[in-house]
Amino acid sequence: MACRGHSIYIVDKKSGPTTESRALLVTPRVLEVLESEGVVHHLLKNAYVLCGVQLYWGKSKLGSADVAQDAAYPQMTITPQGTTETILKEQLEKMRTIHWNTELISYQQEQDHVTAVVRNDTEGETTIKAKYIIGADGCHSVVRKQGPDWTYEGCSVATLFSMADVALTGSDVESILHRATLCYGSKGVCGVIPLGPVTGDSRQYFRVIINMGPYERSTPDAENPTHGILKDEPMPLEKVQEIMNERITAFDLTASDPLWISYFRINERKANGFRRNRAFLMGDAAHCHSPVGGQGMNLGILDAHNLAWKLSLVLNGQSSDPETLLNSYNTEREPHAEQTIRATGNATRRALVDGFLMDSLRYVGLSLALAISPIKNYGVRLVMQIQLSLPASPILGSSDPGLLSTGQYLPDTALLRRRVILGTESGVVSKTLRQILQQSPRHTALLVATRPPHFPRNTLTTIFWNKVLPYRATVRPIVVESAWHVFDHRVPKEIDQVEDATDGFWIEGFSDASDSVTAKVGLQAHLSSKNPPAALIIIRPDQYVAHSVLIHTSSDLDTAFKFFDTYMKKQ
Structure with a gap:
């Protein structure tokens, strides 16, 4: 919106970009989006690139999958969320101001505008008038909660998870340096994602992700979702090493020098629609899901990219049918959110449900999926968002046989x-x-x-x-x-x-x-x-x-x- 010349008022109750790594993966589709906005090179300068994934069952390798697909960026791009936020912040602040340490208190929709009350930690309350309000304020969204008929239905996963960003050393580090590695052990799963030498020295850092028990659902509570990082006392490094020794038996690895260790929980939820008149939801305010596949941050960026040009056209008075155009945001984004929640939720359940039968089914299923190229390539394209297209929409036309289909992302070409x-x-x-x-x-x-x-x-x-x-x-x-x-x-x-x-x-x-x-x-x-x-x-x-x-x-x-x-x- 800033690049399109619009006046925007951004509030964030944090003091600045997160200092935690949190979301890591930037998908090829989102890289294409950032390229179209002229900022992808800033992110790539700070990224660590992986070529794919590999799976182990005990000491046996089940197989691997490459991201060598027909895409402009055929890679897994790893950038800690704090870095991504800082890059976008620096580009945005060249054009507009971000009001840090400021939160939304309330808002009221009028016929032709929105009146919002915001409060800064030092300056107190301010009233803002705007044409529209966009809630990108997370699972506990104030914008959503103050909408009288907005809900956030879904389920909570009772299983506790832990993540640790640690340096790994040992004789087998080279074997896991350029791929994300998933290891199935007798007591659970352990994922290892390379982060690169993030501290500026020769140490190689990795994100280690651990489930602390089998898959369980808990009683849903739409008013108080438990999704995300917990503020509890983090797991000791010694415990991380103990679990790694139990589950990563194919490699000799030692964890040290932790940057961040935390517990987290998963919710699978979606708002009942992403628009209410002059209010919109995006990102975790609209949907949350399992982190399997690293879809969360990418989904939010795609939400924003879909809505921005539509709002711009309406604000410039250039739309002949503003309601249809703005409603198409929900039409085009909600099905993608539903699909992501369903796919990541199913993957989490199938990966973590306990029992001999499920272990056997997992082993056979993963072995076949990694051995059959069409299945493996489809999975890669799905997770990397390479094949992502728009659903049926009132603002899409038709396509003649053989030509690019409506809703398809523009492919790259020769010079x-x-x-x-x-x-x-x-x-x-x-x-x-x-x-x-x-x-x-x-x-x-x-x-x-x-x-x-x-x-x-x-x-x-x-x-x-x-x-x-x-x-x-x-x-x-x-x-x-x-x-x-x-x-x-x-x-x-x-x-x-x-x-x-x-x-x-x-x-x-x-x-x-x-x-x-x-x-x-x-x-x-x-x-x-x-x-x-x-x-x-x-x-x-x-x-x-x-x-x-x-x-x-x-x-x-x-x-x-x-x-x-x-x-x-x-x-």
Whole structure:
């Protein structure tokens, strides 16, 4: 919202970013999101990268799984939550103020605004008026609790867990240095996640996660969820070592120099909807679940990314149907939260339920899953959020056969060459499609008009450009053509508006390559017809495909552009 120029008032009752490591994993999809916002490099500079996971049953290795998937970031990226928060804080504070040591006391929704009372530790209470209020204030959310019909139903897991960030030494440290390791012992499970040399010296630190008993549910209490870190006395380091010796029998490892040891509990809960008029929920305020798979922080970031551009469009007065647009936040995010709660909850139960029969089923199930590549790869893509797409939504259009499906995240592509070469430039500008769209607050209307060289240039490119003009405030046009159909490196003379033209026309050299834009959008299969069409792909600001159609004629463009009218105003 700050990058889009909006006034925001952020309160946090903490004094600053957490000093605890807490959430560790940043998924490939969230890295793609951070890349689209221009901040991913800050996080990667501070990250430790893993190549996958490995599982052991006693001293026997069941198998391993790699994150080598079709993704821009085929890796497990490990960054302590405190580091992630600090990076985002530093970028945000370049534009806006964060009011630390300040908490929300109450709020009241009015017809056209929200009135909130906040209290700072030293300055006392202040009344704030805003168009909307967003509760990203955790499981005990004040925003949610003060909504008269908001609930937080689900279950609590009675099982106690412990986590310890410790240095590990021993003859087998190298064997666990580049993969997350899960060990099943006779008395429970122990997970070990490499953190890297976090203290600046040669010591290698790891997160050790332990269940303190078999899986048990407790009586649900929606008013007082027990999810998260407990303030109880932490487990002694000697006890951590004792449990490691019992459960990690395949490796020689010694724990020392703890940075943080804590107990925690798990809840599986979800609010009954993420919007109430001018109030929204995201992150743990909207949903909480088992930490299996490291989904929590990632889920919250994806919530924020989904809502931000929609609020921006409404606040700018550019939406023709604000209610449908804002309601789509709940429509698109709640199913993902439900799926995550269900998947992580099932995984936790199956991993921890006690008994000989369950042990046998676990052994067979894990062995088969790791041995059968399609099952293993599906699991990796699910946990890493690589295959994540949007559910059916009122603000998604249609997709013609073979083209990118609506709700699909925009795939990355090979480099394109910018058509226009400015007199001040010392070289040719080349970018991938995602790089072209980076930090774009508008929708993108992408016309891929590539053709084999024996066909004439597609004349619809200039018609397309001029027809986008009424939507130019909210839609950015991009044209991709084949190199053999571009006869100069200037702005085309026929276009009516040149503001976006310098960065609007791009050239593709090899459209038959598997990573070409032509191939990635699905146009390649249609180029063998007698009169090859173009492909129009409408891409949302969060880089999900909203509409994708084949374009044969000018009237096809008129029909396709009617999609914009579903929730956007003309200029």
